[in-house]
Amino acid sequence: MRIIFMGTPQFAVPVLDALVQAGHDIIAVYSQPPRRSGRGRALTPTPVHARAETLGVPVLTPVTLRDADAQAAFAAHAADVAVVAAYGLILPRAVLDAPRLGCLNVHASLLPRWRGAAPIQRAILAGDAETGVGIMQMEAGLDTGPLRLERRTTVEGKTAGALTDELSAMGAAAMVQVLADPDAYPPVAQSANGVTHAAKIExxxxxxxxxxxxxxxxxxxxxxxxxxxxxxxxxxxxxxxxxxxxxxxxxxxxxxxxxxxxxxxxxxxxxxxxxxxxxxxxxxxxxxxxxxxxxxxxxxxxx
The missing domain is CATH 3.10.25.10 (Formyl transferase, C-terminal domain)
Incomplete structure (x- = not known):
């Protein structure tokens, strides 16, 4: 498939790698703009940005996708699907609807529990016995879209770092599985019960x-x-x-x-x-x- 990949932190890198290894055509990568870090305050690309460059994939780092020019540029890729993993920008309706199959998100929780920015940390803090990763068909609401595939794992004794690595690998495999035969994984609406919000960690x-x-x-x-x-x-x-x-x-x-x-x-x-x-x-x-x-x-x- 012709795929636009949208991601920013290390969590998203294994997903990008899995798509490449599965033989998909990554036509563009979107990531957050480089930010200053380290003692020298040098501009540093995000982990996804850096990985995409090593793969030879064009990288775009818009500050927003809300303006018409950015949306037109996105649509011009003529992608089959956009794969999103911890990108960090709100996707407006024009972006969500542009790819033929829409936008699929790798979300690190058992939705509708822990919608939002920090699902892994919130699951640990709350003492959840299990968590997981879902492949969600994105819509305008915050992590409200229907699910195509979900995988589960235990939480007990794991740090956020270890759980992030595990869920990243699980999400990468699940995304490849869904894209291999999208019709086999029709979207199923999330439950209206058990909704919780995973607020950003302060x-x-x-x-x-x-x-x-x-x-x-x-x-x-x-x-x-x-x-x-x-x-x-x-x-x-x-x-x-x-x-x-x-x-x-x-x-x-x-x-x-x-x-x-x-x-x-x-x-x-x-x-x-x-x-x-x-x-x-x-x-x-x-x-x-x-x-x-x-x-x-x-x-x-x-x-």
């Missing part, structure tokens, strides 16, 4: 609140790994908590008690046992390594 949410239960804190740790990174402050310094276990027990909220292999953190209910932490400007380390060069007295209140 950096402030990554500050750990030890007045919560240890189970909730452990979910924060997984949901914000690798980014933005769950953290607490102690001795005037921010420390990221990359991996942790929730256990039974009690201690004053936020208190730290030394153990043989590190320390424990008291929560509103239960205890958090850190397994991997990171100081600012340092690499990941075990709690024991942290405490050898960064003393935390028992009873210290973390914030």
């Amino acid at each position: 950096k402030a949410e990554a500050r750990l609140d030890f007045s919560r239960t240890a189970i909730e804190v452990e979910r924060q740790v997984r949901a914000f790994n690798p980014a933005p990174g769950a953290f607490f402050e102690v001795n005037g310094e921010r420390v990221k908590l990359l991996e942790a276990d929730a256990t039974l027990g009690s201690a004053p909220n936020g208190a730290v008690g030394e153990e043989r292999e590190g320390f424990t953190i008291g929560c509103g209910e239960g205890l958090i046992v850190p397994r991997l932490v990171q100081r600012a400007g340092r690499g990941p380390m075990t709690p024991a390594e942290l405490l050898r060069g960064f003393a935390i007295a028992p009873g210290t209140i973390l914030s």
Whole structure:
């Protein structure tokens, strides 16, 4: 098929690769414009942009698709279908209707649960037992379109990074499957029940609140790994908590008690046992390594 691919982050790259490997003709890639990053503040293309360039596919980075010229340019590709994976721009009706088969989206949740920007993190934070990925026929509403195919997986114990990689691979395979025979996967309307919204993750949410239960804190740790990174402050310094276990027990909220292999953190209910932490400007380390060069007295209140 003649495909326009629309995506921005690393999540979308395996989808693009799978389409190429399946023999489809990627006639254009749309991605978010390059942004300044790093110490030198150099303009950096998105992961999808960079991958498309290595594949020799033309890349377009419009700021908006709402103006007539952008819509005309999109339609001029005469695509059979547009495949969308975490693109980041609202697609107006003129764009949705331009390809012969419309626009198909790889969405990383079990719709209608977690419509919106951060479905993977929200599923972890909510303690969902399972999540998945769906191939959705896009329409004007926010992730409201009918589903053509859905695949499921478990959530327990997985970080957002690991779950993102898993769902990306699942979504890539599902999209290839649908495009191989679209008539075999007719669109089925989403349920009207169980609708939830996956709001964008704000950096402030990554500050750990030890007045919560240890189970909730452990979910924060997984949901914000690798980014933005769950953290607490102690001795005037921010420390990221990359991996942790929730256990039974009690201690004053936020208190730290030394153990043989590190320390424990008291929560509103239960205890958090850190397994991997990171100081600012340092690499990941075990709690024991942290405490050898960064003393935390028992009873210290973390914030």
